[in-house]
Amino acid sequence: MRLHEYEALDIFEQNHIPVPRRELVSTMHDALHVAGEIGYPVIIKAQVLVGGRGLAGGIRTASNPDELKEAADELFTSEIKGMPVRKALVCQKVDIVKEFYLGMTVDGYSGKPVIVVSTEGGVLIEETARTSPEKIAAIHIEPSFGYYPYQARSLLRMLGLEQKLITPWSEIIGQLYHIATRYEALIAEINPLVVLSNGVLMAVDAVLEVDDSALSRIRFPLPDRVDRIENPLERRGREIGVTYVDLDGDIGLISSGAGLGMASMDIIGQKMKPANFLETGGGITADLLYRCMELIMMKPDLRGIFINVYGGINPIHEGAKGVIRYMQEHNVKIPVVAKALGNRQEETWEIFKSGEVHVVTEAATEKAVDVLYKLVGPGKKTDAGRPKASAKGK
Amino acid sequence: MSILMNDSTRVIVQGITGRIGSAQTHWMLEYGTRVVGGVTPGKGGTTTEGVPVFNSVLEAVKQTGANASVFFVPAAFVLDAFLETIDAGIKLIVIVPEHIPVKDVLRMRSYAIEKGVFALGPTTPGILVPGMGKMGIMPASLFAPGRVGIISRSGTLSYEFAGILSENKVGQSTVVGMGADPVVLRNLADILELFENDKDTDAVIVVGEVGGEQEEKAAGFIARQMTKPVAAYIAGRYSPQGKKMGHAGAIVRGSAGTVTGKHEALKAAGVEVLESPIDVAKWAKKNKLK
Numbered sequence A: 001m002r003l004h005e006y007e008a009l010d011i012f013e014q015n016h017i018p019v020p021r022r023e024l025v026s027t028m029h030d031a032l033h034v035a036g037e038i039g040y041p042v043i044i045k046a047q048v049l050v051g052g053r054g055l056a057g058g059i060r061t062a063s064n065p066d067e068l069k070e071a072a073d074e075l076f077t078s079e080i081k082g083m084p085v086r087k088a089l090v091c092q093k094v095d096i097v098k099e100f101y102l103g104m105t106v107d108g109y110s111g112k113p114v115i116v117v118s119t120e121g122g123v124l125i126e127e128t129a130r131t132s133p134e135k136i137a138a139i140h141i142e143p144s145f146g147y148y149p150y151q152a153r154s155l156l157r158m159l160g161l162e163q164k165l166i167t168p169w170s171e172i173i174g175q176l177y178h179i180a181t182r183y184e185a186l187i188a189e190i191n192p193l194v195v196l197s198n199g200v201l202m203a204v205d206a207v208l209e210v211d212d213s214a215l216s217r218i219r220f221p222l223p224d225r226v227d228r229i230e231n232p233l234e235r236r237g238r239e240i241g242v243t244y245v246d247l248d249g250d251i252g253l254i255s256s257g258a259g260l261g262m263a264s265m266d267i268i269g270q271k272m273k274p275a276n277f278l279e280t281g282g283g284i285t286a287d288l289l290y291r292c293m294e295l296i297m298m299k300p301d302l303r304g305i306f307i308n309v310y311g312g313i314n315p316i317h318e319g320a321k322g323v324i325r326y327m328q329e330h331n332v333k334i335p336v337v338a339k340a341l342g343n344r345q346e347e348t349w350e351i352f353k354s355g356e357v358h359v360v361t362e363a364a365t366e367k368a369v370d371v372l373y374k375l376v377g378p379g380k381k382t383d384a385g386r387p388k389a390s391a392k393g394k
Numbered sequence B: 001m002s003i004l005m006n007d008s009t010r011v012i013v014q015g016i017t018g019r020i021g022s023a024q025t026h027w028m029l030e031y032g033t034r035v036v037g038g039v040t041p042g043k044g045g046t047t048t049e050g051v052p053v054f055n056s057v058l059e060a061v062k063q064t065g066a067n068a069s070v071f072f073v074p075a076a077f078v079l080d081a082f083l084e085t086i087d088a089g090i091k092l093i094v095i096v097p098e099h100i101p102v103k104d105v106l107r108m109r110s111y112a113i114e115k116g117v118f119a120l121g122p123t124t125p126g127i128l129v130p131g132m133g134k135m136g137i138m139p140a141s142l143f144a145p146g147r148v149g150i151i152s153r154s155g156t157l158s159y160e161f162a163g164i165l166s167e168n169k170v171g172q173s174t175v176v177g178m179g180a181d182p183v184v185l186r187n188l189a190d191i192l193e194l195f196e197n198d199k200d201t202d203a204v205i206v207v208g209e210v211g212g213e214q215e216e217k218a219a220g221f222i223a224r225q226m227t228k229p230v231a232a233y234i235a236g237r238y239s240p241q242g243k244k245m246g247h248a249g250a251i252v253r254g255s256a257g258t259v260t261g262k263h264e265a266l267k268a269a270g271v272e273v274l275e276s277p278i279d280v281a282k283w284a285k286k287n288k289l290k
Helices: A005-014 A028-038 A065-076 A125-131 A149-158 A163-182 A212-217 A232-240 A258-271 A286-296 A316-330 A345-354 A365-376 B019-030 B057-064 B075-087 B102-114 B155-167 B188-196 B214-225 B246-253 B259-268 B279-286
Strands: A022-025 A042-046 A059-062 A088-092 A096-107 A112-118 A136-140 A185-196 A201-203 A207-210 A243-246 A251-255 A276-279 A304-311 A336-342 A358-360 B011-014 B035-039 B051-054 B068-071 B092-095 B118-120 B126-129 B133-136 B145-152 B172-177 B203-209 B230-235 B272-274
Touching: A005 A022, A005 A088, A005 A163, A005 A207, A022 A028, A028 A042, A028 A065, A028 A088, A042 A065, A059 A065, A065 A088, A096 A163, A112 A125, A112 A149, A112 A163, A112 B102, A136 A149, A149 A163, A163 A185, A163 A201, A207 A212, A212 B075, A212 B102, A232 A243, A232 A286, A251 A258, A251 A286, A258 A276, A258 A304, A258 A365, A258 B155, A258 B203, A258 B230, A276 A286, A286 A316, A304 A316, A304 A365, A304 B155, A316 A336, A316 A345, A336 A345, A336 A365, A336 B155, A345 A358, A358 A365, B011 B019, B011 B057, B019 B035, B019 B133, B035 B057, B051 B057, B057 B075, B068 B075, B068 B133, B075 B092, B075 B102, B092 B133, B102 B118, B145 B155, B145 B188, B155 B172, B155 B203, B155 B230, B155 B279, B172 B188, B188 B203, B188 B214, B203 B214, B214 B230, B214 B259, B230 B259, B230 B279, B259 B272, B272 B279
Parallel strands: A251 A276, A251 A304, A304 A336, A336 A358, B011 B035, B011 B068, B035 B051, B068 B092, B092 B118, B145 B172, B145 B203, B203 B230, B230 B272
Antiparallel strands: A022 A088, A042 A059, A042 A088, A096 A112, A096 A185, A112 A136, A185 A201, A185 A207, A243 A276, B126 B133, B126 B172
């Protein structure tokens, strides 16, 4: 779960990382009031959970109430990468001398946390990594050994920093590592970490992504993770316990694994367009697939449904019962094609057939998608380009 | 004949008394796997599917001579049970459960490597040796004995590829699910090395997906050390970009684990890149695999 900047800044502040004065607002009127207290100039930042927010116009500077009025008006009536702006953070505009980068993540290949620093912070940090690798330094932390402050000091020396910056910066690295550990963060990032004209280091932005699998055991208060999903269909998916991503095609998809779901999207995408990605994981029941059908049918103008499931851990015969119960109760008229193989496959096929589902018994998804294509044809949406996510999956 | 599992593999099932654990024990036994015991703390002395249940892994090892374990333990208890299993001397562990916190996986991985234990997962369907046995949840009907090795990040896609090959009269030597999580207990290259050294495997299929850098790193191993033909499919060409690990991940990796980046790395290593799963049949035919 990705936290909003304002939530992450609060956590950073509680853990002794210097952050700017700021307040969360949801109207232009409140923004003016807060700026009056903080003092101009201020920065107003849209609180939306998308990357590249600054480049998309979500961060504005205002030197006086007129400028802030205009900026706030625009933000609250606009969308940033398809996300409506409901809240914004009004921040003190600090006097920046230099911008750095500090980030932590988990390196999946080495199986270790990694801390990354750079003398070039800001929105183009990934570009810097490609073009000037000497400006980046990274250090891996041994899981069995843990983090020690000398690692931060040697990391910063690799960048050739002057000593008077090394001490405060290594303290911030220690604090951020502490936060990342306590919140089981997959990403903890300060970009930029800035040096002010008075020499103080300050985090003027904050990214914190918490491991979804650890949410139940984190002992610190966290916001609700379902509430923050903007797309109502994706929110419903989370509520019923499946991964649903809304797409702009017209073929509904249910799959019993993420890899199979992605491959199904790739194959459908060759001739048609998926309306969604839906992955059940290993918890299929009749009720779950009934609710999955209900969810994918919420999209208007669906032309066909493709069900691709394997019975390894999943009782697919139970799933089939849920699908046909939905179809009978709601009088579904669009073609439904199912490829279902594995444990109790024959029983599953019989159940599907009793509900007028077109059953494919061969393993290749391509053949099943061909069956669907013969039933529904290319459709209007197919040539409109490739599917795009309307919102983040997680 | 196979990698990881062979005639002397004696399997215990951890979490055997649970709903999924007992159902999967049934399927494993039916496939001919030597399941010699199960472990559920507090349920020792009972039997499930005719298999004796023990209170601890050490007791199970002492009583049954078990040397491999498959997990159906709830995610929150996996780390503890995993460390117990390593300390009891088990050398092959399959972690089927999903949603295990990454922090736990990092500790599990580091301890397994330190102790020389080969562990797969989390979120893996396990290992299946056609005609001999299986540890995990792979549905037996899709597999046939033969000489092609399969390694897959996705569980369901390992079934898909085995199924397509079996329908085309091409069998498999061993099918391995490496786990679908961002951090897994063994890297792809380690499993490729086992297939390279297996005299009963003629060629290997890698089923990867967008994200991470397993395939890119394995390409280096393939270029340097693999003599057997390798084909690869990468799922997720049209998938929405939602899994990006922030700037730090992209900086460390140099790329975001895109399908294109993986294709380029694999092609440069001499791997045959399959555009769609069904193309695996043509590849097997071209290489006269069976």
